Amino acid sequence: GNSVTQMEGPVTLSEEAFLTINCTYTATGYPSLFWYVQYPGEGLQLLLKATKADDKGSNKGFEATYRKETTSFHLEKGSVQVSDSAVYFCARDNYGQNFVFGPGTRLSVLP
Amino acid sequence: ETGVTQSPTHLIKTRGQQVTLRCSSQSGHNTVSWYQQALGQGPQFIFQYYREEENGRGNFPPRFSGLQFPNYSSELNVNALELDDSALYLCASSQDWSSYEQYFGPGTRLTVT
Numbered sequence: 001g002n003s004v005t006q007m008e009g010p011v012t013l014s015e016e017a018f019l020t021i022n023c024t025y026t027a028t029g030y031p032s033l034f035w036y037v038q039y040p041g042e043g044l045q046l047l048l049k050a051t052k053a054d055d056k057g058s059n060k061g062f063e064a065t066y067r068k069e070t071t072s073f074h075l076e077k078g079s080v081q082v083s084d085s086a087v088y089f090c091a092r093d094n095y096g097q098n099f100v101f102g103p104g105t106r107l108s109v110l111p
Numbered sequence: 112e113t114g115v116t117q118s119p120t121h122l123i124k125t126r127g128q129q130v131t132l133r134c135s136s137q138s139g140h141n142t143v144s145w146y147q148q149a150l151g152q153g154p155q156f157i158f159q160y161y162r163e164e165e166n167g168r169g170n171f172p173p174r175f176s177g178l179q180f181p182n183y184s185s186e187l188n189v190n191a192l193e194l195d196d197s198a199l200y201l202c203a204s205s206q207d208w209s210s211y212e213q214y215f216g217p218g219t220r221l222t223v224t
Binding site: 004036041042043044045046089091094098099100101102103104 | 115151153156203212
């Protein structure tokens with residue numbers, strides 16, 4: 001089927017720690033992949049995207065590389081800040097029409 | 112700030128009632144998609160409207176319906192509300208139905224009692 005799986009949260013880190021949130025997908029073909037972030041009380045914001053294999057999306061210190069061979073799009077950041085506390089959603093496009101989202105991973109960064 | 116607004120912010124309804132949620136898209140965006148986000152879950156695609164016509168639908172029953180208007184506003188209507196309809200409802204607008212750039216509104220939190 002067409003689905004997105006993420007590591008379960010919550011993830012709790014200290015400020016300046018390294019972050020990895022795993023994401024894998026199933027699809028027929030090669031979808032575009034996305035990471036969205038949802039801050040408390042807000043809607044979804046696009047964090048980064050990659051549209052083809054081996055592409056690396058990056059924004060605000062976050063990175064994710066489209067790995068076709070492992071069908072993965074893991075999110076990483078070298079040094080998290082308290083302001084990064086939010087829920088992160090991995091998503092893939094559904095043949096350009098809409099998105100299939102993972103269940104989300106809640107990140108809490110402690111000072 | 113995405114330029115997409117939704118109203119109301121919060122809403123409480125009783126089982127069996129009907130509800131209308133509203134979304135105002137970015138100017139020039141002729142596509143709007145609606146998603147349901149249950150507590151602790153990722154958003155689930157309800158349907159998409161492109162130039163005022165339904166352009167795709169997720170796994171939701173017919174009591175979920177929508178409208179899109181020429182002034183870039185749209186509505187999500189839900190009839191015969193059930194307790195499981197309690198969720199955050201998100202709309203997302205894009206310039207075209209095939210665009211990857213979808214801009215989400217802040218959502219409407221619906222509680223059904």
